[in-house]
Amino acid sequence: MYQFRWISGLLLGGTVALSGMSDARAQDAYKIGMSAGLTGYAATVDRAWRDGVEVAIAALNAEGGIDGRKVELVVEDNRSEPQDAVTAYRKMISSDKVRVFASGCVSAGNFAAAPLVARAETPMVLCSILPQQPDQVKWAFTTIPPPRFEVETRLEYIQKRTQIRKIGVLHDPSPYANAQKAAAEKEAKDYGLEIVGVEQYKTDDADLSVQIQKMYAAGARAIIKIGLGGTTLTAAKNIKQLDLDMIMLTSLEDIAVFRPVAEVLGDKFFFVASPSQVYDGLEDSPLKTEIGKFLKPWRAKYKDRDPNWAGRGWDAVMLIAAAARKAKSVEGPNMRDALESMDNFQGTTGLYHMSATNHQGITENPLLLATITGGQIKVVK
Template structure:
């Protein structure tokens, strides 16, 4: 009996030791993503971009010889669910780093205890609002003003419209962009004559759009993502506002196609070059796009690549940070991310430093439209 217990104990010790070895040989990346709710389209793309990047990096040995494992938790596009998921990934999954989706409020809510755990946060969203939390966070989202500037510049240079309305949802990102929209309008000779809000799941926005029209707004600068853009397009058509333009935030190509099919040449959107690949010229940016699409297209031939490209870029920056750090320790990776040289990615060029935790410092955006069944640059 004693020998039997000894053998069992020995076997359990070996199994536990093997588990520890396997854990040590794995680099775990936690990702809080809104796989359901208003952020689902973009955050599913973010999750899938992380996955194809992990495949590509694992083919080359992973992170410092450790196989990358992506652990995702659905935050349902709600901050309270994000907090639960973040806590689980820290305590139970013991992740090495976070690379999370675009639900800003959820990332904000979790930032304090992620900082306490001394884990870097790579984010699809804007940075948390507190300075000490920002020290551990890195944003792969273009500064909100770039989206506003691209649309305002198009209105100023390509149309005779000088009065616009802002239509926005109540998310932190949208509220920030709304404020910028007010501030920047005069720089482009424009006047914001109305500001109207909506909920991401609203099925009708005719009241808000009617107010913008009554105030003299010839174009709607919409701030917010998902199916609400399609709803706004349908409502503009239903109201018979034949001259009103709709200019959408950066989003998934499927949303642009649906809205474009409704409004035709009166619908425009903000797009990075990877979303309009036919416009790319030979050079580092095209090389980066091609490297990403090599893995993306075979797996998802009919899906829009834009937000997945940003997730891919975040993983490539991580790989370079790990090479610099020569460590998978959280603080070492945080410090090394600040030292990664300028990286030309599939979505944009990223420049991080100790004082610069928003990586996109040059405006990458083009204005696109839907024409002849595809997304193209608006002339």
């Protein structure tokens, strides 16, 4: 297992985040573990998530850390594969003694390791959908909005801004993509739309023309593309090469992935955007203020690199820190209970409303539809 280990900046100053800590305890590092797809299909997203977590940890350590301890991040590359994620989690629990997880967006990997994490009573704040079993959800929290929000943002645009009424759904086999697909199948009719084709692809497919042609032949003039990575550009090239009169609307992704897609499809390409990706176009609000707090250190280090997934990593760390302050403890069960009480917590993606019955957090759709025109990201009004 490839291991990346980073210890964020040294503890600055003598003031600790919480009072009552002994000098000896203040010397102990508080370990946050991360299982992330640093290689494989999720690499673009999970590397950004990791970098956002690092920036957040550096900011916390500069202010005294968590619970009076400096924070150490232990990262294991799961290669975007579930079996590697299980190995990564097991190692971090048994060998590295991590106290909480801020893991990446490989849902299948987080699902596979969830029983292990629950037995260890270690909270997880994730960049993926939640596990399916109640005893596992008990220890898991997510920074992402419900998958249906991504779907609804696109369906609403097709309904209100186009004459298209027949659509196709093109998705990868990941749990998150399947959740979006299910939402599209359930809700399309509510928007006056008919799904005439649902096609799956593999994350390493180099050609999607067969699936696209089938949907087009069935009458689809818009494709809801669900999934990460290079297949988005592959689909765009196939539509262009086949000279099809179709628009493509894609899921949340790093802007770097979208720029070449926009060059291929032009005004036939749209994507779901988070608020941080269109920060300059936002009105003044608590949301914009929080994004600004994150963007200052992010841009100082990474310039104009896409902030979306990194912002969610920032949110994960800030949720963990807030829970530790509230619980006055970093022990697993106490942290879990405190995370469950994080209501009205302002993040970079939206307002979190955690509760005993809701570990999803974001309950109001903060997502926007955007396009790239002349190299500039623009919100579709």
